[in-house]
Amino acid sequence: MFKYLVIATIILAFYVLSAYATTDIIRLLKGSKTPVYAPDCYCDACGNKIRLIDQIPIFAYLFNGGKCHHCKCKIPSFDFYFEIFFLLGLTVTNILLRFSLIGFAATVAEYELAKLIFIIIKGKREDSFAKNLLISLLTNVLVFLLIGALYVMLAIVRAKLG
Ligand SMILES: [Zn+2]
Incomplete structure (x- = not known):
């Protein structure tokens, strides 16, 4: 039972990650002026702050x-x-890999590869790209450490309960 709770938490983490990706990745793309680390999101058209409730992915x-x-x-x-x-994308990958530690490695690879592909297709932002990319990668390390902890927990639970 606990096993499924951890899996559900991992899928919930992907949901949060999908929101994080819109700031982390889209802000690295051409036309973006907001720094990657800015906590708030703004409307491109009117410049108003987007309410937290309107940021729910x-x-x-x-x-x-x-x-x-x-x-x-x-x-x-x-x-x-x-x-x-x-x-x-991340949920399907992990169902195929049974939310194993390899699934975690695939999650990180898929995320970073998607970032690279979006940058290649859409072009990189005009100002301070290198600085924003560096901050993006550093925060990714923190985010994936947190998600990785869930996978380790799941691996331990599986080893103990089968
Ligand atoms: Zn607006």
Whole structure:
């Protein structure tokens, strides 16, 4: 039972990771001016701060009809599909690899590879790219240490309970 609780927590972590990816990766792409480490998100059109409740991945976009709460401008659907891409991609990979430690390695590889591919396709941001990339990679280490701890916990539970 505890095993499934840990697996559910890992999938929940992917959901949070999909939101993190929109700031971590999209801010490295061409046209972005917000620093990777800025805690708040802003609407591209009106510049207003996006409320925390409107940052809930996937659901906030659907609930708001893909529009900014302040100016009713359309939020790029790219952000929406981007979140689904990470949540589904990482979940499917881990179901195939049974949420093993190899699954964790694949999760890190998939995330960083996706970052690289998005940078190649969309182009890198015009100002302070190197600095933002460095900060991005450093925070990734912290994020994946936390997620990695869940996988280690799961491996221990499996070894003990089978
Ligand atoms: Zn707006």
